[in-house]
Amino acid sequence: MQTELHTGIDLALDLIRQPDRRALLDCAHRQLCEAFGVSRSWLFELDASGRDLVCPALTGETTLACDDFRHPMAHVIRSDAARVVRTADRVRYEHPVLDTMLDALAPGESLWLSPVRAEQGAVLGVLALAGDPGSWEGLTGQPLFQGFLRLLAGHWRQHLDRHDRLWQQRLLHRSLAHLKDSELDRRKNEQLAATLIGHSRAMADLRSQIVRAAGTQLSVLIQGETGCGKDLVARGLHDFSQRADGPYVVVNCAAIPDSLLESELFGHTKGAFSGADRAREGLLAQADGGTLFLDEIGDMPMALQSKLLRVLETQRFRPLGGQTEQRSDFRIVAATHQPLQSLIRENRFRRDLYYRLSQFPVKVTPLRERGEDLEALSRAFITAYREREGSGPLGISSQALRFLSGYRFPGNVRELRNVIEFACIQAADGADVQAEDLRLDMMAPVPGEDDDETGEGDADLLCPGLPPLHEIDDLREAARAFEAAIISARLRQYQGNRAQAAESLGLPKRTLAHKCQKFNVTLEAD
């Protein structure tokens, strides 16, 4: 009895001296082997969710689900009772963690599994012992063992509570950091809204995506129709990234002849080919530390696509005629208005390159699908005009805006900017741009340019710039727009020949000239 008391006090002192949970559990393992004669022990701890058990020694980073009855620990938790598992029981269960435990048993040994409870009744986990005690009840029924278990559970609970407080503090820190990040992102979004204008949901989403993508090193593929703002998106990705102070190198793959594109990108040594009278650094090298923007990537020749893929994977390249490889650390952003998926099907674009480029895909919505942006964009272009020219209109009338909203803008924002800039020239200084200032013939789609194959836009093709019929609230204005659209289309049909256009419309030439002046329709013969 004396010895037992002595041993008990030693064990207790040893346990309560441990500074943290890990040390406490290690100490418990030690004592179980040394004082109670078990050959091995494991402690499975219930995680904060209460749904999983973790035993770093056995599961590493992974967890054991409490409702996965392929392992006996789940049965112990559910039944809240101890159980013995022998090697022969392996067939009843089917779990790699149990297999590992059973494999560790010496011949004749078995496992004793028991829930561990704190005094308040909360289950903390499962204790697993391996050994050959003859009878597990004999060992685990001892008062010393039970006292040890109670002390272990009590201290385990205390360390968990302390850990919980730390955990809560850490969570608080994390949420504060998150709040700070969100505030930073909000400010970046605001800054971006000054160049990438538009109040629509689509534009707000686009700006958030840019800010998010800019914070990563992922390759970004920007897809969208011509003139919808892909260049601006690429610039934003660079400006808001950590590489903002590095170079921003733009390559328009469609603008450079195939034969020159490779040497433009890779550079060349002196004498690498006829005409290479001096060495030239390529754009890949120039982009080191910054962003390489490959515009119109769909136009890149197949052979060069393979070489580009290799560069992206190794960040290494060899200039034409060069013997040694160079390294360049750039972030790639690519853009295209072409449907790359179709190009892949037609074997004109490499699938592997597509996947490599589109680690972060970004789609820019065409202007016709975000009519809410027309006003902000128009006003921004008018302001820019005024600032540049020193005079011009101050705003735009609601009729003119309605006028614009009836048009499909196949050339997207670029087309809108041209229309507004021209209207600024027509409008009176200090006044608002009026519907009649919008030169309709500039807005008529060139055949083949409008990629709408649904026929939905037919009304607009007949009369560009005219608002939908149910929205017309000024008949005189609408009639003028209609007349102007017909005259404009007819003039285009006759390449600006007013005599032919007038004749085809049953008008005297002078009347047509008068209407052209009134409606600002000015398409002349070449």
Ligand SMILES: Nc1ncnc2c1ncn2[C@@H]1O[C@H](COP(=O)(O)OP(=O)(O)OP(=O)(O)O)[C@@H](O)[C@H]1O
């Ligand atoms: N959201 C926007 N806010 C302000 N300006 C815009 C916006 N979108 C586009 N623009 C302007 O429209 C014009 C065309 O934009 P941009 O060159 O970025 O289009 P793109 O999609 O790259 O065209 P392309 O396919 O022809 O290369 C530019 O003058 C650009 O500044």
